[in-house]
Amino acid sequence: MTWDYPLFLALNFDGGPAMDRAMLALSGTAMWLPLYALIVWLVSRRYGWRGAAIFLAVMLAALVLSDAVAGIFKHNGLLGDLMPGLEPRWRPMFTPELEGLAIAPDSLYALRQAGAPGPWRVHVPVEAVAGYYGTVSAHAATVVALAVLSCAALRRRWFTCLMVAATLAVCYSRIYLAKHFPMDLLLGAALGGALGWAAWRLFRRLTRGSGKV
Template identity: 50%
Template structure:
């Protein structure tokens, strides 16, 4: 598994030059996507008003928080980072001794990267936003942005491909859990 993962990583991680490096750093920065979040919130408000916007914000916030905390458990970081201290966290590609000299690194990162929090949180946001917004163009845009962010993490040598896949799984589960909880709350509120 590691052999395949390392080989795939080395195929996807390359020196694209200073312009590509800057683009990937920008893609990996959450603030760079603020325009997308504003558009998303506007679309939710336009579709359902202030109540829908508030409900969506709470649901998305819960999904993002859960995804980030779960990803942090596997990296021994964040709010729940000390929850599973015996878990053998995986070194980031830039810190992996067997790949020394083969990895294109733009910036140094933390030591561990077992589950990509970027992949987890963006996937959780997709799972909560797409069924709420229900616009094909927005769905394509949101999935494309998520893929770009996930790839940027490999390009920058912060994660192996399996770390990204694990992050996506965490995001899918977190987003689905938040949506299920939100729907249950909505049903109860409608009955009252």
């Protein structure tokens, strides 16, 4: 894409070891556990513990489905044989064109895994070297699904701002770690948004008559 590569290169840079660790943490799971707990607690205050239990089940289903569908797209293309031009796309860290190299992505994959010295145009922390394909982003899909579902359920301005910040932080970490191009994230966000809204509609149906739906 004419805009995807330049935008990625403009956003990806070497911020040093401290920033590498911060971005790896943002892309991980452990640091977000308090946020999940906060969401369930806020939902329990609004809808009661029965509503919170239903929300938790719906949330987990939305997250699992977002991750699973994104994984299917990653390894089979966006529409499989229906649109062969949308085949699985290598992650930025394994895209030779970004480095000006005339080698196969598999060869660049081997160089990255071996920690071969640069100079490299794309910054890739060695701990981030994993996977092959990046379209669509499962991280973007899951975080947006969570944001849409929880913001629709809670409807608090400060919480919406918090979830927007969390979503942007997670998505940027994927660019910093050279895991995804911007388009991968946009497609993942679209997928997550659709599934998050569907989850909200299901939650609202299941909790009708309780709380402030």
